[in-house]
Amino acid sequence: MESFIYLRLRHRVEVKPNSKITLADIAQIIAPEKDLTKLKQLTVYEVSTSDKSSVVIDVMTLIDLITEKWGAVDIQTIGPSQTIIDIIYKKKKVPIIFFILIWLLLFFGSALAIMNFHEDVSMRAVHQKIYKMITGNDQSKPLILQIPYSLGLGLGMIIYFNHLFKKRFNEEPSPLEVEIFNYQQDVDHYVVMNENKESIKRLDDH
Incomplete structure (x- = not known):
């Protein structure tokens, strides 16, 4: 493989249970044309029932997967360093x-x-x-x-x-939408810090 790959992770991706997540699902990719298809089809995670409602995929995990398959390459990352995977289960109808x-x-x-x-x-x-x-x-x-x-x-x-x-009068967000957005940002930050296995390292006393 030629020596450059550019990745821009998406902030959030919604998937169904038991899905296989590829690199193209969670990132925008720029790479040599001959390797681009294989990169897009690279499986980075398989959703299981133990994952509950969300999973965090760290960019370092992706870099490790790519270098494992293609060897030493120059990987440049742009934007967020984690992607939040929301697992969307079938909603029950409210009586x-x-x-x-x-x-x-x-x-x-x-x-x-x-x-x-x-x-x-x-x-x-x-x-x-x-x-x-x-x-x-x-x-x-x-x-x-x-x-x-x-x-x-x-x-x-x-x-x-x-x-x-459901009708909006203009494109300006309402105060309620701004508050919901700020709340969602706080939730995302919490998920990234607590669900990402790479964010917290516990060292044994010995």
Whole structure:
């Protein structure tokens, strides 16, 4: 083999249980044309039931496999040094009764949270004072302010989260998506540090 191979590992790969993972599955490869096909077909891992939900493949493992088969070659790696393999099992269908119960829980829970917040900040009294400032009259239920406020509250939530059911209004990520992304980054970092056998070395006392 000629003396250069360039590898760029993918950050995450989703596979089915009992799959054979090749180098082409987890990395972008640049190599001499005559060796490229064999490199792409090189099996780097076989998923087993003991792997549970995720596996981490380290770039050093790949370098070891390549040099074992092709001898001394110049391997240049670009990008991440590990690939997270997510093993996707067949999902069980959620019974419709569970879906309804969860929907009701979220609906009434969020409604109570909003109502309790407005009670804490005395929003009704604020509306009454604003109504009196504008009209000069006292009104215990200033619906002319409360109804637009309620509609605006719902509209503001839709705009804030940038979603109406599955429809997006623009390509900008919503705050919720950013938080989920940050959470996923933390999870990935944890998996890399704890699932990667090369990350932790335990030495015997002797």
